[in-house]
Amino acid sequence: MAVLILADHDNETLNDQTAKSVTAAKAMGGDIHILCAGSGCSGVAAQAAKLDGVAKVLCASDDAYGHDLAEPLADLIVSLAGDYEHLVGGATTTGKNVMPRVAALLDTNMISDISAVESPDTFERPIYAGNAMAVVKCGDPKKVITVRGASFDATGEGGSAAVEEIAAVANPGLSEWVEDKVISSDRPELTSAKIVISGGRGMGSKENFEIIDKVADKLGAAVGASRAAVDSGYAPNDYQVGQTGKVVAPDLYIAVGISGAIQHLAGMKDSKVIVAINKDEEAPIFQVADYGLVADLFDAVPKLEAAL
Amino acid sequence: MKVLVPVKRVIDYNVKVRVKADQSGVDLANVKMSMNPFDEISVEQAIRMKEAGQVEEIVVVSIGVTKNQETLRTALAMGADRAILVEATDNAENDIEPLAVAKILKGIVEEEQPGLVLLGKQAIDNDANATGQMLSALLGWSQATFASKVEIEGDKATVTREVDGGLQVIKVNMPAIVTVDLRLNEPRYASLPNIMKAKKKPMDTKTPADYGVDVTPRLVTVKVTEPPARQAGVIVGSVEELVDKLKNEAGVI
Ligand SMILES: Cc1cc2nc3c(=O)[nH]c(=O)nc-3n(C[C@H](O)[C@H](O)[C@H](O)COP(=O)(O)OP(=O)(O)OC[C@H]3O[C@@H](n4cnc5c(N)ncnc54)[C@H](O)[C@@H]3O)c2cc1C
Ligand SMILES: Cc1cc2nc3c(=O)[nH]c(=O)nc-3n(C[C@H](O)[C@H](O)[C@H](O)COP(=O)(O)OP(=O)(O)OC[C@H]3O[C@@H](n4cnc5c(N)ncnc54)[C@H](O)[C@@H]3O)c2cc1C
Numbered sequence: 001m002a003v004l005i006l007a008d009h010d011n012e013t014l015n016d017q018t019a020k021s022v023t024a025a026k027a028m029g030g031d032i033h034i035l036c037a038g039s040g041c042s043g044v045a046a047q048a049a050k051l052d053g054v055a056k057v058l059c060a061s062d063d064a065y066g067h068d069l070a071e072p073l074a075d076l077i078v079s080l081a082g083d084y085e086h087l088v089g090g091a092t093t094t095g096k097n098v099m100p101r102v103a104a105l106l107d108t109n110m111i112s113d114i115s116a117v118e119s120p121d122t123f124e125r126p127i128y129a130g131n132a133m134a135v136v137k138c139g140d141p142k143k144v145i146t147v148r149g150a151s152f153d154a155t156g157e158g159g160s161a162a163v164e165e166i167a168a169v170a171n172p173g174l175s176e177w178v179e180d181k182v183i184s185s186d187r188p189e190l191t192s193a194k195i196v197i198s199g200g201r202g203m204g205s206k207e208n209f210e211i212i213d214k215v216a217d218k219l220g221a222a223v224g225a226s227r228a229a230v231d232s233g234y235a236p237n238d239y240q241v242g243q244t245g246k247v248v249a250p251d252l253y254i255a256v257g258i259s260g261a262i263q264h265l266a267g268m269k270d271s272k273v274i275v276a277i278n279k280d281e282e283a284p285i286f287q288v289a290d291y292g293l294v295a296d297l298f299d300a301v302p303k304l305e306a307a308l
Numbered sequence: 309m310k311v312l313v314p315v316k317r318v319i320d321y322n323v324k325v326r327v328k329a330d331q332s333g334v335d336l337a338n339v340k341m342s343m344n345p346f347d348e349i350s351v352e353q354a355i356r357m358k359e360a361g362q363v364e365e366i367v368v369v370s371i372g373v374t375k376n377q378e379t380l381r382t383a384l385a386m387g388a389d390r391a392i393l394v395e396a397t398d399n400a401e402n403d404i405e406p407l408a409v410a411k412i413l414k415g416i417v418e419e420e421q422p423g424l425v426l427l428g429k430q431a432i433d434n435d436a437n438a439t440g441q442m443l444s445a446l447l448g449w450s451q452a453t454f455a456s457k458v459e460i461e462g463d464k465a466t467v468t469r470e471v472d473g474g475l476q477v478i479k480v481n482m483p484a485i486v487t488v489d490l491r492l493n494e495p496r497y498a499s500l501p502n503i504m505k506a507k508k509k510p511m512d513t514k515t516p517a518d519y520g521v522d523v524t525p526r527l528v529t530v531k532v533t534e535p536p537a538r539q540a541g542v543i544v545g546s547v548e549e550l551v552d553k554l555k556n557e558a559g560v561i
Contacts, residue, residue, distance in 0.1 A: 104442035174450035290541035
């Protein structure tokens with residue numbers, strides 16, 4: 001049996017998550033096929049075809065699929081499901097939106113956010129904000145899975161899979177896209193950046209966040225935030241790192257003015273090197289930091305920028 | 309319109325969980341339990357819609373053990389009108405899988421005929437982030453997940469969703485399933501008089517069999533272990549020392 005991976009993309013560029021899902025799929029066994037569903041997404045299909053280990057790319061280009069709406073995408077995947085044992089999405093907002101719907105339509109359970117593949121039917125996944133790791137075995141004939149990107153390396157290029165155009169299935173017409181409110185930036189994406197610098201409530205205001213941006217620009221880093229910083233309006237929602245935000249595992253994570261609540265740690269404690277800058281030497285973030293600096297951030301962060 | 313709000317009883321978010329020595333799961337004995345924080349947000353949303361005159365009745369439902377009554381009473385004290393307890397197990401450690409929860413909720417939706425179901429985007433114990441999407445699939449309804457804004461007009465709802473790239477606005481047909489995200493609202497605390505009043509509000513007790521659902525788990529938990537612990541590192545004395553260590557010791561910049 002084979003594995004079908006739902007590609008994460010924006011109709012132009014394939015998201016790094018897809019190459020990470022391919023790495024996970026290699027441990028599941030069988031041919032790996034990628035489904036690129038979108039609107040005018042043939043360029044994405046060509047990028048997916050280059051990934052090492054991919055046997056075939058299915059490209060479904062139709063307006064119904066242009067904005068990742070869950071209902072038409074789930075129906076498309078279910079129409080293809082007969083040929084596959086594993087149906088895999090990223091643990092991104094697209095995968096989390098679509099895959100549980102697929103699972104329910106196939107009358108199987110959802111195996112969410114896996115961090116390792118132990119065998120084709122046994123998977124490891126973090127529970128309780130990563131404070132426990134559960135190994136679960138799924139006896140159902142179809143396994144519907146989302147893959148935690150931070151736990152898998154991206155598969156490289158080198159493949160040359162065939163791209164097959166497939167037709168759209170009927171759109172149930174339950175929802176329609178209105179608009180995207182996206183702030184575009186030249187910085188790397190949070191979940192694939194090598195360096196991430198995040199600010200917390202200690203930043204005090206949206207304007208003060210600029211000192212973080214300046215360090216990020218010097219380091220070529222992505223910018224993140226704690227929930228408290230997002231709730232307070234210092235940073236946009238897509239910056240949130242943590243149990244209920246994004247999970248990151250960069251080479252270097254710099255936490256500035258963040259206390260280190262378990263919900264925040266859940267999103268960054270697998271980073272290779274962690275730096276904490278906090279004026280409170282008792283802050284729990286120091287318990288996970290490789291390098292801690294007890295200092296006022298308004299003094300330390302500009303100095304850091306100057307020293308780089 | 310009637311709104312259905314499923315609420316889950318979970319380990320309190322402030323509790324540091326401990327994995328059991330026999331690796332069968334997490335120790336829930338004598339641990340503080342609370343309403344899943346996302347579900348407080350959905351209850352709040354339903355109450356605000358009622359206060360705005362868009363909703364006539366708020367029905368809350370919880371699936372689990374007898375003690376889930378406490379969670380339901382909290383929701384009633386916040387302002388829900390009526391509760392349904394589905395007693396699915398006698399041991400809080402036997403969590404009910406999202407697919408089974410979704411099947412029971414489908415049975416309740418068919419009986420109650422709500423115009424909207426508001427769920428949390430995820431439960432903070434198992435972090436599955438699945439139940440709402442599954443319920444929506446089983447009912448053939450529209451779904452709007454990770455909502456930070458919900459506006460209902462006639463037979464459509466306009467929902468702003470928190471997605472990886474920022475925000476996405478979609479319009480969905482009613483009846484709909486909406487799962488709520490953190491920024492939708494700030495839930496109220498129940499006042500003492502309302503806690504007293506909640507004791508008199510109606511609560512029905514049901515079982516999964518009433519909805520023809522088998523809750524036997526499909527997934528087998530092989531083991532539950534502690535994640536590898538991270539060692540605390542060193543405290544550096546200055547920014548210069550930090551930069552030096554990052555360059556020459558860690559080699560990450
Ligand atoms: C259901 C739920 C889900 C959640 N999900 C997430 C999540 O995904 N991500 C997340 O991050 N949180 C999440 N949280 C929130 C989490 O519990 C914490 O409240 C949050 O992480 C705290 O953010 P913080 O560290 O920025 O703020 P605080 O805890 O207030 O810490 C601020 C820190 O800044 C330091 N500071 C202040 N001023 C300065 C200064 N001038 N110089 C240096 N240091 C300074 C202080 O010493 C303090 O340690 C969630 C909570 C719940 C209930
Ligand atoms: C150690 C262990 C490991 C497990 N591993 C897995 C696994 O890998 N995959 C899996 O599918 N299951 C697993 N389970 C079962 C798992 O507990 C259920 O999946 C889980 O209870 C439901 O997922 P969730 O609570 O995270 O739901 P979510 O889908 O995250 O919950 C979203 C919303 O659904 C509603 N809701 C959910 N449950 C209830 C309820 N009981 N009553 C009322 N409303 C509710 C609430 O509104 C909630 O906010 C495991 C259980 C244990 C003990």
